[in-house]
Amino acid sequence: MTSYIARKAGLSLFERHLENYAPQDPLYETYVDSKGKTKRRKRELPPGLSARDAKILQSVKKRAHHLDKGFYVCGIRFGWTFIIGIIPIVGDVANAGLNHIFVIKKAKKAEIPRWLLRRMILNNIVSTGIGLVPFVGDVAMAAFKANSRNAALLEEFLRIRGEEYLKATANRTENPVVIKPGAGRKRDEIIPEKKPGTDIPDGHAKDALAYSLLDSH
Numbered sequence: 018m019t020s021y022i023a024r025k026a027g028l029s030l031f032e033r034h035l036e037n038y039a040p041q042d043p044l045y046e047t048y049v050d051s052k053g054k055t056k057r058r059k060r061e062l063p064p065g066l067s068a069r070d071a072k073i074l075q076s077v078k079k080r081a082h083h084l085d086k087g088f089y090v091c092g093i094r095f096g097w098t099f100i101i102g103i104i105p106i107v108g109d110v111a112n113a114g115l116n117h118i119f120v121i122k123k124a125k126k127a128e129i130p131r132w133l134l135r136r137m138i139l140n141n142i143v144s145t146g147i148g149l150v151p152f153v154g155d156v157a158m159a160a161f162k163a164n165s166r167n168a169a170l171l172e173e174f175l176r177i178r179g180e181e182y183l184k185a186t187a188n189r190t191e192n193p194v195v196i197k198p199g200a201g202r203k204r205d206e207i208i209p210e211k212k213p214g215t216d217i218p219d220g221h222a223k224d225a226l227a228y229s230l231l232d233s234h
Contacts, residue, residue, distance in 0.1 A: 042094070043168035044082035063172065064211035065179025069201030073127045074175055080119045081164035098164070102148045109148040116141045120164045124171045128200050133174055137167040183210055 045057045060078070062071050085096040098116070102108045121137050144163035174196075181189050182198035189198065202208060 040162050040165040040169055042082060042086050043078040043165045043172070044086075063176035063179045064209050065181075065183040065198075066175055067199060067201035067208060068203070068206060070127050070175055070178070073123060074172060077120055077123050077171055078168050080123065081162075081168035084115065084119065084164045085162040086165065096162075096164075098144075098162075105151070106149070109145055112148060113141060113145040116144065116164055116167075120167050124167065127171065127175065128197055129171065129174060130195050133170060136170060140166050140170075179208075180211075182208065 044059060046060050047055055047057050050056055062074060066074070083096055084098050086094040087096040088094065088100075098112045101115070102112050104111075117138075121134070121141065124137060125134060140163040144161050147157045147161060150157070177191065178196050178198055178200065181191050181193070181196050184190075199208070
C-alpha cells in the first residue's frame with residue numbers, strides 16, 4: 018500500500034513537471050481582467066486569411082484543444098488522447114489515427130507544403146512512440162500534446178501567409194509558391210486586415226519557429 022501511494026505521488030509530481038514543457042492551448046489564452054482575476058478567452062485568428070483558411074485553422078485549433086487539453090483536473094489539463102492512451106497499445110494506435118484524421122488531414126486542406134506536413138506527421142509519430150512506454154509514457158504523451166504542436170505549426174504558417182497577402186506585391190519577401198498568399202480566397206471575398214497593436218502571442222509559436230519555417234523543402 019505504501020509503495021502504491023509513493024508511486025502515485027511520484028507520478029503526480031512527474032505530471033506537474035512535464036506540464037511546464039507542454040505547448041500552449043491552441044484555442045484559448047489567459048488574461049488578467051481589470052479586477053486582477055485570471056480569465057480565459059478564445060485566441061484571435063491571424064489577419065489576412067481567406068474564409069476557407071480561417072475555417073480550417075479554427076477547426077484544427079478546436080479539435081487539438083479537445084484532444085489535448087479538453088479536461089482540467091487537480092491543476093492538470095489533459096484531453097481525450099490521454100484517456101484513450103491508457104488502453105495499452107490499442108489506445109496508442111487509436112490515438113495516432115485520431116490525430117491524423119482530425120488534425121493533420123484537416124490541415125492538409127489549407128494547401129500546406131509537404132515539409133510542413135512531414136513535420137506534423139513526425140510529431141504524431143513521436144507522440145505515439147512515447148505513448149507505448151507503460152504508465153510514464155502515457156503521461157509524457159499527454160504533456161507532449163502533438164495536436165497542439167501541429168495546430169501551432171499550422172497557425173504560424175497561415176499567419177505568415179496572411180501577412181504576405183496583406184503586403185503590396187512588390188513588398189513581399191517570401192516565396193509565393195510556398196506561402197500561397199490569399200489561398201482559398203473566393204472572387205470578391207473581403208479578407209480581414211490586421212488589427213492595430215496585435216502581435217504573435219508570447220510563446221504560442223515557439224514550436225513553429227524552432228526551425229526555418231519558410232525555407233522550401
